[in-house]
Amino acid sequence: MVDKTVRFGILGCANIARKVARAISLAPNATLSAIASRSVTKAENFAAENNLPESVRIYGSYDQVLEDPGVDVVYVPLPTSLHVRWVVMAAEKKKHVLVEKPVAVDAAELDRILEACESNGVQFMDGSMWLHHPRTSHMDKLFSLSNSQGIGPVHFIHSSSTMPATPQFLDSNIRVKPELDALGALGDLGWYCIGAALWVKGYQLPTTVTALPDVTRNAVGIILSITASMQWDQPRRTIATIHCSFLSHTSMDLAICGSNGSLHLKDFIIPYQETSASYDFTFGSSCA
Numbered sequence: 104m105v106d107k108t109v110r111f112g113i114l115g116c117a118n119i120a121r122k123v124a125r126a127i128s129l130a131p132n133a134t135l136s137a138i139a140s141r142s143v144t145k146a147e148n149f150a151a152e153n154n155l156p157e158s159v160r161i162y163g164s165y166d167q168v169l170e171d172p173g174v175d176v177v178y179v180p181l182p183t184s185l186h187v188r189w190v191v192m193a194a195e196k197k198k199h200v201l202v203e204k205p206v207a208v209d210a211a212e213l214d215r216i217l218e219a220c221e222s223n224g225v226q227f228m229d230g231s232m233w234l235h236h237p238r239t240s241h242m243d244k245l246f247s248l249s250n251s252q253g254i255g256p257v258h259f260i261h262s263s264s265t266m267p268a269t270p271q272f273l274d275s276n277i278r279v280k281p282e283l284d285a286l287g288a289l290g291d292l293g294w295y296c297i298g299a300a301l302w303v304k305g306y307q308l309p310t311t312v313t314a315l316p317d318v319t320r321n322a323v324g325i326i327l328s329i330t331a332s333m334q335w336d337q338p339r340r341t342i343a344t345i346h347c348s349f350l351s352h353t354s355m356d357l358a359i360c361g362s363n364g365s366l367h368l369k370d371f372i373i374p375y376q377e378t379s380a381s382y383d384f385t386f387g388s389s390c391a
Contacts, residue, residue: 112137112174112198114165114189116149119203120180123230124153135159139168165189169196176201180230182283183290187212190227194219199226205290231298233372238380239302242366245384246303254386255363260343262299262358264292264372265351268327273349279325287326292347295372299357300333300343309333309343319350 111127111134113120120138127135135155140146143163150161162168168177169192177193179186180203187207193200200220206229207213220227233239245253268276277283278291286293301307311334319328328348335341357371364386374380 109133110136110173110175111178112168112171113178114139114168115181116140116145117180121153123178136173137162137168137171139165169193169198175199179203182277183208184283187215190216191219194223194225197223197225201228201230203230204294205286208285234302238382242382254361254366256339257303257341257359257361259360260300260303262296263346263354263356264295265348265354267352268349279321281323281325288347288349289326289329293345296345296347299371303359304335304341307335310336
């Protein structure tokens with residue numbers, strides 16, 4: 104697929120689909136071929152509001168995108184509870200899949216997704232943009248440098264992702280509905296925080312994970328705010344703290360402290376500036 108234009112189809116008209124549709128239009132090797140909603144009128148309105156070209160095929164069912172021979176990749180921004188069904192169906196139709204986070208409700212559903220993609224020879228990718236951002240690639244090099252040049256062994260990580268949800272959001276958004284997105288703030292925002300810590304540790308799973316007792320839930324048990332710690336004992340002791348919440352002012356902080364230096368970002372998930380992204384790097388400083 105490297106040497107050809109990648110043809111995308113989108114299942115659903117979620118707000119994040121607007122950003123992805125724009126990103127597809129800006130990519131030199133990609134094109135948006137189809138968009139679907141359970142309501143063809145909604146799909147037509149989405150196309151008009153986002154100035155999609157007339158060549159984009161508009162469908163009133165998700166199945167039509169999966170049956171479209173002019174679609175190579177399916178982007179799935181549906182509620183998390185629907186991911187396993189539609190990703191498995193897409194894989195069985197030999198479509199590659201880009202899945203919005205969190206990719207599954209639990210590990211068992213993720214296993215079903217991965218097995219379907221592997222057995223059908225299609226690629227699977229989750230939609231956490233920041234992990235594939237040029238800034239992240241640049242920071243990644245600081246971990247591979249020798250101790251005399253880079254950040255050194257990491258001892259502490261802190262990551263937060265918070266947003267001030269409106270009363271309407273807390274009452275009716277899909278992210279607070281157990282039948283749609285049962286993971287709440289942990290899945291929607293904590294996905295970034297946990298992913299950042301795992302990225303720093305080379306995706307080594309922690310030895311222990313502990314949630315602090317101040318977990319806030321809504322009336323139906325959905326997590327609205329949570330703080331937790333993650334600890335690695337090997338090859339050296341590392342502690343990470345994460346905080347995600349629908350009840351706090353916006354934050355997207357990531358701090359990484361090594362033996363020789365530290366990194367700090369205030370916008371690690373979505374850079375505040377579209378055309379530039381920065382981070383603070385302190386190396387070799389001492390208070391002695």
